[in-house]
Amino acid sequence: xxxxxxxxxxxxxxxxxxxxxxxxxxxxxxxxxxxxxxxxxxxxxxxxxxxxxxxxxxxxxxxxxxxxxxxxxxxxxxxxxxxxxxxxxxxxxxxxxxxxxxxxxxxxxxxxxxxxxxxxxxxxxxxxxxxxxxxxxxxxxxxxxxxxxxxxxxxxxxxxxxxxxxxxxxxxxxxxxxxxxxxxxxxxxxxxxxxxxxxxxxxxxxxxxxxxxxxxxxxxxxxxxxxxxxxxxxxxxxxxxxxxxxxxxxxxxxxxxxxxxxxxxxxxxxxxxxxxxxxxxxxxxxxxxxxxxxxxxxxxxxxxxxxxxxxxxxxxxxxxxxxxxxxxxxxxxxxxxxxxxxxxxxxxxxxxxxxxxxxxxxxxxxxxxxxxxxxxxxxxxxxxxxxxxxxxxxxxxxxxxxxxxxxxxxxxxxxxxxxxxxx
Ligand code: BGC
Numbered sequence: 001x002x003x004x005x006x007x008x009x010x011x012x013x014x015x016x017x018x019x020x021x022x023x024x025x026x027x028x029x030x031x032x033x034x035x036x037x038x039x040x041x042x043x044x045x046x047x048x049x050x051x052x053x054x055x056x057x058x059x060x061x062x063x064x065x066x067x068x069x070x071x072x073x074x075x076x077x078x079x080x081x082x083x084x085x086x087x088x089x090x091x092x093x094x095x096x097x098x099x100x101x102x103x104x105x106x107x108x109x110x111x112x113x114x115x116x117x118x119x120x121x122x123x124x125x126x127x128x129x130x131x132x133x134x135x136x137x138x139x140x141x142x143x144x145x146x147x148x149x150x151x152x153x154x155x156x157x158x159x160x161x162x163x164x165x166x167x168x169x170x171x172x173x174x175x176x177x178x179x180x181x182x183x184x185x186x187x188x189x190x191x192x193x194x195x196x197x198x199x200x201x202x203x204x205x206x207x208x209x210x211x212x213x214x215x216x217x218x219x220x221x222x223x224x225x226x227x228x229x230x231x232x233x234x235x236x237x238x239x240x241x242x243x244x245x246x247x248x249x250x251x252x253x254x255x256x257x258x259x260x261x262x263x264x265x266x267x268x269x270x271x272x273x274x275x276x277x278x279x280x281x282x283x284x285x286x287x288x289x290x291x292x293x294x295x296x297x298x299x300x301x302x303x304x305x306x307x308x309x310x311x312x313x314x315x316x317x318x319x320x321x322x323x324x325x326x327x328x329x330x331x332x333x334x335x336x337x338x339x340x341x342x343x344x345x346x347x348x349x350x351x352x353x354x355x356x357x358x359x360x361x362x363x364x365x366x367x368x369x370x371x372x373x374x375x376x377x378x379x380x381x382x383x384x385x386x387x388x389x390x391x392x393x394x395x396x397x398x399x400x401x402x403x404x405x406x407x408x409x410x411x412x413x414x415x416x417x418x419x420x421x422x423x
């Protein structure tokens with residue numbers, strides 16, 4: 001499919017810690033200050049200096065014709081010490097949201113995206129007995145303060161990715177290596193989402209609330225091999241199946257355990273899906289196939305997986321679908337337009353109700369333990385000068401938004417010349 005019409009609204013996504021810069025006291029600022037924790041030694045103190053460049057960034061979004069923007073709030077800025085809320089920080093976000101709306105951009109706001117205030121980490125982070133209550137106190141405060149400017153909320157971003165990297169592989173803060181702990185953190189973050197879902201609807205009954213649920217596609221290397229199939233199914237259940245079920249229904253399948261007070265119900269107004277890649281499984285661990293298209297980080301590019309995961313979710317939870325993240329690391333911008341085209345084509349060809357698609361990400365941003373190296377942005381960022389330069393893929397995306405379609409001309413110009421690297 002070369003050209004095609006879009007039924008889905010297109011937007012871009014970002015996260016506070018990855019773009020704002022500055023010296024908030026967060027678990028990630030502390031982590032990055034330790035030697036060897038971040039691949040290139042960079043820290044979130046620089047990032048895209050977005051905190052000081054909000055107006056210019058909003059103008060750039062508007063210039064590109066972008067009408068939907070997923071952005072995050074930095075909890076540590078809003079609540080720098082327990083129970084103390086910083087009205088200047090809240091006003092800063094109010095000004096940003098007001099500016100976005102004035103520019104015709106609809107915000108989708110993420111309340112938690114992998115980062116905690118330092119004091120929350122000191123109190124045990126997501127293992128602390130009061131974790132959910134503390135998070136909900138913050139949610140309550142900030143949603144009350146911003147409800148006149150925001151209709152769409154993401155409670156938590158990718159609890160599985162955070163739990164696994166921080167508590168099983170030890171590569172993210174708090175740097176632990178324990179499977180039972182990772183499972184516990186998943187249960188707690190699911191409970192946090194459920195509590196936030198209820199709190200937001202109490203404050204703002206008409207809000208649309210979802211979780212940004214990271215789903216990977218797990219396929220058996222040899223589909224006829226029962227061992228490969230069993231390993232793929234087990235990984236799928238442990239990494240995402242049980243968690244999605246818990247977050248969306250309040251029923252916690254094993255090995256998760258429902259924290260006290262959580263009741264079955266429906267805890268999402270739309271399905272929020274983050275999708276990047278697929279694993280090809282022939283044993284107990286995750287793996288990437290060889291001879292397949294890959295991005296700069298070696299992640300397989302597999303557009304059909306987005307629709308396959310969306311279909312699984314939608315069958316079980318028949319709600320509208322928002323792709324809350326999808327994107328790729330491509331420093332040379334040599335296949336990003338094709339990546340976008342292929343994922344949008346898969347969406348357009350499916351029968352599923354994909355309402356929105358947020359491309360990850362707007363400008364290049366600080367990639368957690370990978371630092372400043374991977375380039376996911378539609379807009380190139382020169383970290384030293386902070387100069388923003390839209391890549392050709394941004395022009396392609398802009399064109400698709402303006403036309404409500406990928407036109408034959410756009411395909412000829414931006415997509416046809418591109419090809420994927422084979423890993
Ligand atoms: C996360 C983003 C991250 C992206 C690319 C997602 O899992 O939500 O914060 O930048 O992947 O690695």
